[in-house]
Structure formats: C-alpha cells, structure tokens
Amino acid sequence: MLTDYNLSDLINMAPPGAVMPFGVAVTMVAGGFMVGAIITPDMSRFNRNIKDVFWMTFLSLFLGELIVNTLGVLMAHAVGSPDVVSIMLTLGGWLSASLVIFATIKINDMNLYGASLGTSNFLDTAFGIKMSRSTITLVIGVLGTLGSVLGILDRFVGFLTLLGVALPPVGGVIIVDYFILKRFRKELDISRAQNKLPDYVENINPIALVSWICAFLVGYFIQWGIPAVNSLFTAAILYWVGNVIFASAAKK
Known part of the structure; x- marks a missing residue:
C-alpha cells in the first residue's frame, strides 16, 4: 500500500492536523494499555494456563499495538486523513476497506462481550439483580449502534481521553488490594484451586x-x-491509606 511513498518522508513529516498536547497523547496511549490490562481477564478466562495468557497478551501487544498501529500512522500520514475507511479506500481499494469493516465487527464483538459480562456482574453484586446476559448484550449492542449512528465517533479522542483517566484507577485499586493489602487472598487462593468463584464477595x-x-x-x-x-497512582495511594486508617480505627 505504501510502495508509492517514501518511508523516511512519512516518518519525519509533521502531523497533517492540529498538534496534540503531549500529556493528552500519552494518556490516550497509556490509558489504552491500562484498559487492556484491566479487561484482559475477561478475554483470557478460558485459557488453559498462564503460558497461554502470556503469549496471547505478548503477541497482541507487539503485533497489534506496535506494528499495526505504526502502519496505521504511516498510512494516515500518506493520505492526510484520520478516517480509517477513507485511508483504506485510497490506498487499497474496496478489498482493504472491507477488511477493516470485518475486523471492526470482531473487535466490537469482544467489546460487547466484556461490557455485557461486567454489567451483568455489577447488577448482580451491587443490587442483587440477576438479568439474562443475552438481554444485557442486546441492550448494550443497540445502545452502541445508536451511539455510532448519532456520530459518537466524532468525539472519539475525547472518549479515549476520558477512558484514559477513568479506568487506570481501577487497576491501581486492584494492584494494592491483591498484592499489598492481600485482602481475601486466602479465599481467592482456595476458590482458584477449586476452579470456582469465592463463596463470599x-x-x-x-x-x-x-x-x-x-x-x-x-x-x-x-x-x-x-x-x-x-x-x-492517586487511586493506589488513597486506597492504601484509606484501608490503613480504617484498620487502625477498627482495632481501637
């Protein structure tokens, strides 16, 4: 696709659009990695062992994030457009554009799976509401499609930035809870050995x-x-400090 372009020129050329602040760019990229780390258990829950989880994550990270994203940036520079379909139509015709469409279907299938699973668990745990997962999946799918039709992608950068600050704190809490405070570690170890969820959450x-x-x-x-x-780091520190204070108060 890029045979008609000079690779060195594409790498060194200035961005065709407005320059994005460094902090915003890093938040979008780092936030995306953190979001992936948080939802990885949803995707790897049926893997056979830790080795399979490692290779799934490793290959996805280096092939998907580094190589594919780098090619995407070069292609966007070549065409001078941020629109993926326009880029693929210009450089590869309808065949390339159709590959993007089918790839998007697969990605959204995984997103829908994670969203429906999380929503189902949240309703059950927080409110004791047991709703059919198929119903939840259908509702979320309809809402996502409606948002796409209404032009939610026009605010995609803002959405990624929002995710980049909303989801990393979840990872901070999980890390401190499991590795530092070790709350419910014994119960989790027992339930994992029995290949089931803990009896109490x-x-x-x-x-x-x-x-x-x-x-x-x-x-x-x-x-x-x-x-x-x-x-x-704010979430991790606050969660650790809060639990230390609460534990100290409970002993008095």
Missing part, C-alpha cells in the same frame, strides 16, 4: 469507590504530568 467497597472518584477527578482536572499515570 463484597457488595460494595466504599474505600475503593471514594478512591476511584478522587483519582478520576485528579486525572481529569489536573493536567500536570501524565493524567493516566496521575489517576493510577
């Missing part, structure tokens, strides 16, 4: 919820540094 964790809200606000409103990293 918290309906709601107020400290985690407050930590997430505060971290999101920090990442969204404070533009110093990298917002995604700021929100991640």
